[in-house]
Structure formats: C-alpha cells, structure tokens
Amino acid sequence: MSRTDFQLGKPVSAARIVVAMSGGVDSSVAALLAAQSGAEVVGVTLQLYDHGEAVKRSGACCAGQDIYDAAQVCEKLGIAHYVLDYESRFREGVIERFADDYARGRTPVPCSLCNQGVKFTDLHGFARELGADALVTGHYVRRVLNGGKPELHKGRDPARDQSYFLYGTTAEQLDLLRFPIGELPKAEVRALAAEAGLPVAAKPDSQDICFVPDGDYAGLVKRLRPETEAPGEIVDLEGRVLGRHPGVVHFTVGQRRGLEIGGHAEPLYVVRIEPEERRLVVGPKPALAVAEAAVTDWNWLGEDQREVAVKVRSLSRPVPATLEDGRIRFHQPEYGVAPGQAAVVYDGDRLLGGGWIERTVSATASAPLRAVA
Structure with missing residues (x-):
C-alpha cells in the first residue's frame, strides 16, 4: 500500500507517473512510493555529461555511476527507465552561465538555474509528451492544495528543505509536479530504501555543485574563462591600494579567506568585485x-x-x-x-x-x- 496520496484526480490504476531519477536515495524512494501507488511508473534520468567524462564522476548528480544506479533501482522496482541526453542544454544553460556569472563578479546559484531549465522545464515537456498525470521528483518540498489550488511549501524537515532552489517553478509546472518525500525526514527516507532493498539505500548524498564534484569552482571557471585568472589590485572603500590578488575567480562577495592583506585593526572582507578593472574592493564587516x-x-x-x-x-x-x-x-x-x-x-x-x-x-x-x- 502506498504511503502517499498523489492527488491525481483519477484512479491510480489508470494513471501514469514519470519520476525524475538522479541515481540518489531521495529520487529512488520517490520512485518507490510512486510504484507502490499502483500507477504505471516511468523513471527518467538526465545525462548531463558526455559518457567518457561522466564515468569518472561519483558523488555528483546525473553522472555515469548515478545513471547506472538509477537503472538498477528501476529494475528492482520493475518499472521502465529512460536516459535523456541533455548535455548540450546543460552546458549552455547552467555551466556556461555559472562561468559567466563568476567572470562578472557575481555569486551564481546553478542549482536554481538547473531546476528552472532542464530539470523542470524540459522534463515537464517530456512528461506531457508521455501523457503523464504527474511528474515526481525527490525534492524536500511540499505541494499543498488550498481550495483546490496547488501551493509550494517548505519541506517538513527544516534541515532538508530545498524550496530555495525551486522558486522558479511555474504554476503550470506545479499542476503536474508531486513531491512524495517532502513530508519525510531523511532518516525515514533511508529506512524506506533499506526496507525495500534498494541498492542505493546507503549511498552518500551528493556534495558541492554537481558539475564540480571536487569543489574546485575556480579551476572550472579558469578553464572556461581564462581571463578571470588575471591578477589585480585589492583596494579599500576609499580606493587605497592594500595589496594584490591572483584573479577575481578566486573570490566572491563576503569572502575573507585568501586576501592575504595583514596589518589591519579589524578583519577585511570582499565588499564588491570590479571584474573589468580586475579589482577587489574590501572593507570591514559592517560594510557588507x-x-x-x-x-x-x-x-x-x-x-x-x-x-x-x-x-x-x-x-x-x-x-x-x-x-x-x-x-x-x-x-x-x-x-x-x-x-x-x-x-x-x-x-x-x-x-x-x-x-x-x-x-x-x-x-x-x-x-x-x-x-x-
């Protein structure tokens, strides 16, 4: 018996649910709950990297091992599994934008970009093409009906809430989307996976940004935008030169680490970045x-x-x-x-x-x- 009411507006036995599967435990349990409902379930995984690069990655999302893990979960659940090649869309809409934002001295949020692009917009279209009655994801958020109108709410577990990254969800997408683990704490999600014998039950959560699994954001940006590695001046709020930096790619607003300008009465932080002048402007914490x-x-x-x-x-x-x-x-x-x-x-x-x-x-x-x- 399913623990989740998918609110499909029709008998689940006559419904089709598409599940976005990243290969992690969260989306796998979302697929488990969908399969337990009695609906026809189709798992879909996005391939966001070329195969040669993807197989080297682990602890990321939509990488080679993760695609394999998603396929194994689908086999265990007895549901169909498809892999969609979105590499070029992801590179243009997320990775290139990430590098551009860093080059412009901005502080990017690539997870929000990804959800607004390939993960929701394109998957929503694919689910509609399949005639799906719901598109399920493993996000820790809740879809709440209020007078028959769906609203998006924080996940029940505040330590896992992912609503910040889903602000770009449209009303049309929310009509189709369902989030079956949004009511659950992470421990219960893992317990459900273990109880069902899913091969990812003990799989570690992904860390850092999925396309930078080693956490070396500067290294990626330097490869894509080499101009960001040019050294420049560090100045105070009045424009006085305090030192030099190795490249704006290494800094974001609010950062203190790596400035290497001692001899000041109080700590100094990056207050703004002026990429065209290759300049960092620093000041005390109140200036932030x-x-x-x-x-x-x-x-x-x-x-x-x-x-x-x-x-x-x-x-x-x-x-x-x-x-x-x-x-x-x-x-x-x-x-x-x-x-x-x-x-x-x-x-x-x-x-x-x-x-x-x-x-x-x-x-x-x-x-x-x-x-x-």
Whole structure:
C-alpha cells in the first residue's frame, strides 16, 4: 500500500507517473512510493555529461555511476527507465552561465538555474509528451492544495528543505509536479530504501555543485574563462591600494579567506568585485550590511504581498522584508547579499516566488553599491 496520496484526480490504476531519477536515495524512494501507488511508473534520468567524462564522476548528480544506479533501482522496482541526453542544454544553460556569472563578479546559484531549465522545464515537456498525470521528483518540498489550488511549501524537515532552489517553478509546472518525500525526514527516507532493498539505500548524498564534484569552482571557471585568472589590485572603500590578488575567480562577495592583506585593526572582507578593472574592493564587516536589493526576473506563485520573509542563501533563515516595485527592503540590515544570488520570498512555510539579485544598497551609505554588469 502506498504511503502517499498523489492527488491525481483519477484512479491510480489508470494513471501514469514519470519520476525524475538522479541515481540518489531521495529520487529512488520517490520512485518507490510512486510504484507502490499502483500507477504505471516511468523513471527518467538526465545525462548531463558526455559518457567518457561522466564515468569518472561519483558523488555528483546525473553522472555515469548515478545513471547506472538509477537503472538498477528501476529494475528492482520493475518499472521502465529512460536516459535523456541533455548535455548540450546543460552546458549552455547552467555551466556556461555559472562561468559567466563568476567572470562578472557575481555569486551564481546553478542549482536554481538547473531546476528552472532542464530539470523542470524540459522534463515537464517530456512528461506531457508521455501523457503523464504527474511528474515526481525527490525534492524536500511540499505541494499543498488550498481550495483546490496547488501551493509550494517548505519541506517538513527544516534541515532538508530545498524550496530555495525551486522558486522558479511555474504554476503550470506545479499542476503536474508531486513531491512524495517532502513530508519525510531523511532518516525515514533511508529506512524506506533499506526496507525495500534498494541498492542505493546507503549511498552518500551528493556534495558541492554537481558539475564540480571536487569543489574546485575556480579551476572550472579558469578553464572556461581564462581571463578571470588575471591578477589585480585589492583596494579599500576609499580606493587605497592594500595589496594584490591572483584573479577575481578566486573570490566572491563576503569572502575573507585568501586576501592575504595583514596589518589591519579589524578583519577585511570582499565588499564588491570590479571584474573589468580586475579589482577587489574590501572593507570591514559592517560594510557588507545591505539595506535593499533590486531583484529582476521575478517568478511569482503566490498573491501580491508587501510584507514577507526573504532568503538570500539556501542555508540562511528567512528575514522580514518589504517588497515594493521589484525591490526588497530588509527590516534589519542583512549580510551575505550579493548580485547573482536568488532572493526567495515566503509567507510562513509557503513559497511565494523569487528572482535574481541585480544590485544592492549598503546599509551604511546612501548610495547603492556598484552593480556588476
């Protein structure tokens, strides 16, 4: 008996469910729950790298070993499994954008880009072509019906909530999407996998960005955008030269490590990056405080609201803010806000929408910090 109500609007025996399978335990248990429902289930895995490169990777997502693991799970469950070659789409829409953002001094969020592109937009289209009644993923979020209208809510386990990365989900996609593990803690997900004898029950979670499994972001960007390795000046807020750096690719806003400029009364942090001048501007921690952020490319799932809570990093807590004309005004100065990040808006547990931060306004100055182009 399935532990999940997939809310298909028809008998499950007459339904078809497509499951996005990355090869990890989360999507595998999502497929298990779908198979237990009695519906016809089809597993789909995206191949995002060429085969020769993918087989070398482990601990990532949609890599060679992961494709094999997804196939093994599907065989165990007795469901069909397809592999879609999305390598070129992923390179253009995620990897190249990631490198461009770093080259422009921005702080990219590639997981959000991936979900907005190949993982939801393209998979949604594929599921529709197959005549699916639901597209299931292993994300820790919840789809909640309110008066018959679906809403996107945080995962029940706050330590696993992935809603920040899914702010770009559209209303049309949410009609088809289902998230069967969103109500569960990770320990229960692993227990279900072990109980069913799935070969990935003890498989470690993926770490870092999937296409940089060794965590060497700078190495990837240097290969794709070699100009980012050019050395340059480190200056203070008044423009005084304090030292030199080995290349802007090694730094993001808020970073302290690697500056190697001693002799100051208080620690200094990267306040902004000026890539065209190959310059890092540094200052004390109060200089990182942000009062406002201008946000573009909004995706909105909820009703218009002015008083909301906002997250600017996946692991941060939502903080009170006011929305007006595409701008976010934080009620208290917020740290760790940088162009390129996603600003995600909530009303309690409900995700209302979000967009990309284009520029910020310092809480310690009336003029906006320079926006990276």
